Amino acid sequence: MKLLKLSLVASLALGALSTASFAQPLEEAIKGVDVSGYLRYRYNDDRYDNQKNVEGVKGGNATHRWKAVADFKTPVVDNVAFNLGILYNNESQNVNHGKGISGAPDTNGNATTIPYLGSGLGAGKDSEFGVRNFYAVITPDSTATTIIAGKQVLNTPVTNTRDDDRGTGIMVLNSDIPNLTLGAAVFDSWSINDVHNGAAGNETSVDKMLYALAAIYNNDTAFGNIGAQVWGFHIDDTVDSLIFSELSWKGNLFNAKLQYAFSQLADDDKSVFGGLYGFVQNEAGVNVPNIASDNDVLIAEVGADLRADYSLPFDAKLGYITNFQDGTAVSLEDEGAYVSVGKIWYQNAATGFSFSALPASGMKQYGYNKTADVDIFYGALNFGFLEDRFKIGLEGVFGENKIDTPVLNASNVENTIKFREITPTFRWKHSKNLTFSGYYAMLTTEVDTKDVNGNNNPDEDRNRLRLEARYNF
Numbered sequence: 001m002k003l004l005k006l007s008l009v010a011s012l013a014l015g016a017l018s019t020a021s022f023a024q025p026l027e028e029a030i031k032g033v034d035v036s037g038y039l040r041y042r043y044n045d046d047r048y049d050n051q052k053n054v055e056g057v058k059g060g061n062a063t064h065r066w067k068a069v070a071d072f073k074t075p076v077v078d079n080v081a082f083n084l085g086i087l088y089n090n091e092s093q094n095v096n097h098g099k100g101i102s103g104a105p106d107t108n109g110n111a112t113t114i115p116y117l118g119s120g121l122g123a124g125k126d127s128e129f130g131v132r133n134f135y136a137v138i139t140p141d142s143t144a145t146t147i148i149a150g151k152q153v154l155n156t157p158v159t160n161t162r163d164d165d166r167g168t169g170i171m172v173l174n175s176d177i178p179n180l181t182l183g184a185a186v187f188d189s190w191s192i193n194d195v196h197n198g199a200a201g202n203e204t205s206v207d208k209m210l211y212a213l214a215a216i217y218n219n220d221t222a223f224g225n226i227g228a229q230v231w232g233f234h235i236d237d238t239v240d241s242l243i244f245s246e247l248s249w250k251g252n253l254f255n256a257k258l259q260y261a262f263s264q265l266a267d268d269d270k271s272v273f274g275g276l277y278g279f280v281q282n283e284a285g286v287n288v289p290n291i292a293s294d295n296d297v298l299i300a301e302v303g304a305d306l307r308a309d310y311s312l313p314f315d316a317k318l319g320y321i322t323n324f325q326d327g328t329a330v331s332l333e334d335e336g337a338y339v340s341v342g343k344i345w346y347q348n349a350a351t352g353f354s355f356s357a358l359p360a361s362g363m364k365q366y367g368y369n370k371t372a373d374v375d376i377f378y379g380a381l382n383f384g385f386l387e388d389r390f391k392i393g394l395e396g397v398f399g400e401n402k403i404d405t406p407v408l409n410a411s412n413v414e415n416t417i418k419f420r421e422i423t424p425t426f427r428w429k430h431s432k433n434l435t436f437s438g439y440y441a442m443l444t445t446e447v448d449t450k451d452v453n454g455n456n457n458p459d460e461d462r463n464r465l466r467l468e469a470r471y472n473f
Contacts, residue, residue, distance in 0.1 A: 004195045032075035039471045040067045043280060049461040066092045069132060079139050080342075083152075085132035085162065089340055133166060143264075144175040151358035154190060157244045157337035158330070159230055164193045167210060183214035192358060194334045208236045208272065224251035238272050241358075242330065246337070253307045259299040259338065261330035267293040273357065280368045285412035289356065290367040299338060313384030313391075317341065321376040321399075327366045328374060330356060341378040342397040343441040343464065345421045350445040350460050352401045352417045366403060373402045382425075393425040395439075419445040438467040 042065040068088040135150025148171045159165040169187030187210040216229040232241040236413040242263040272291035303317035376399035401417040428439040441464045
């Protein structure tokens with residue numbers, strides 16, 4: 001027994017010595033490692049009036065939201081560096097409206113709710129904590145090429161680089177040609193932050209191969225900066241083809257941008273959209289997904305910035321959005337590189353508009369035999385004070401969405417949805433790292449349709465207050 005005890009003690013000691021032989025002080029272990037990221041707090045308060053098509057709890061909803069991101073980058077050794085990103089994200093802590101858990105049935109057997117009770121510890125349910133990205137960056141000496149391999153943020157114009165759209169795969173970027181970057185990528189699985197599919201919840205992963213090619217041009221000339229980019233995407237059983245193109249020009253005073261995107265969604269019996277939206281029969285009696293397969297969007301925008309030439313703290317932009325195909329599903333999520341003005345009009349089922357084919361926040365794209373024609377105008381004004389540390393702005397979006405819907409035993413019915421969003425904004429840069437910002441978005445929709453009783457549907461109002469504090473490091 002003593003021998004056994006001695007052997008056990010000796011084994012532990014040897015193990016400790018073995019571990020210690022490879023250990024080093026923390027200061028040495030992290031020497032040269034770059035750390036970046038941010039800490040963000042948001043308060044959202046949504047209010048609904050005459051709610052008909054808007055997702056969420058009737059009447060309104062208010063939440064506290066915390067998010068922390070930390071990205072660690074190791075030094076480059078033999079042309080290889082590693083990146084590790086850590087994410088904490090809590091967007092589910094309701095503070096008043098809609099709180100409650102299921103209670104015992106009433107005397108009639110109907111479900112009940114126990115108000116003011118929630119789930120989770122710490123005055124709110126934790127949503128997500130884990131590895132945001134984990135990839136290697138390879139930069140060969142013989143060429144201006146960067147290879148990114150592993151779990152990474154989907155840095156494309158049809159995903160949200162400001163949030164948590166991620167994929168696992170390889171992206172290759174080459175800049176051997178002056179002013180031109182060529183790219184190619186393949187991901188075997190990916191997730192979109194805005195996807196919500198019933199019980200699946202947010203950030204639903206898609207296990208379909210995603211392929212992308214890109215050409216990005218940028219050149220500073222005597223006439224200003226000229227930019228252009230073209231991206232092509234294919235996703236097995238999801239998107240047959242998606243083309244995003246942009247041409248931009250930026251001078252000292254004026255700037256302009258033109259975007260056009262076209263997508264053809266998979267419309268056979270293997271399409272993932274069949275599971276998301278259901279199947280219907282086409283004219284040939286073949287089952288097809290209940291979604292418009294041909295989609296496009298055209299966006300034209302002009303702007304002016306008086307700060308450089310006139311030393312006036314003022315900038316403005318005007319834009320127009322329209323489409324020519326059946327739908328507008330030209331993105332993998334509801335923002336991408338398309339939205340520049342407005343806060344909630346493109347995230348709201350009441351407007352009937354979405355850039356994304358994937359269901360997000362209760363949105364549904366237009367189905368088979370439906371067409372949509374959109375005309376959307378937008379504008380924004382911003383004024384800066386105290387050397388631009390304090391900025392106030394006003395954003396406005398005015399749109400009309402005409403949806404042709406076939407009705408049983410009747411001719412096609414055109415539903416015209418008119419909407420407008422007016423949003424004052426502010427931003428205060430308290431220090432180099434800390435910024436406070438917020439807005440109050442006011443969205444109104446008018447629908448030229450009648451309810452089942454033949455009465456006109458009332459206008460719907462939705463207001464959102466957002467306050468945010470963000471610390472970048």
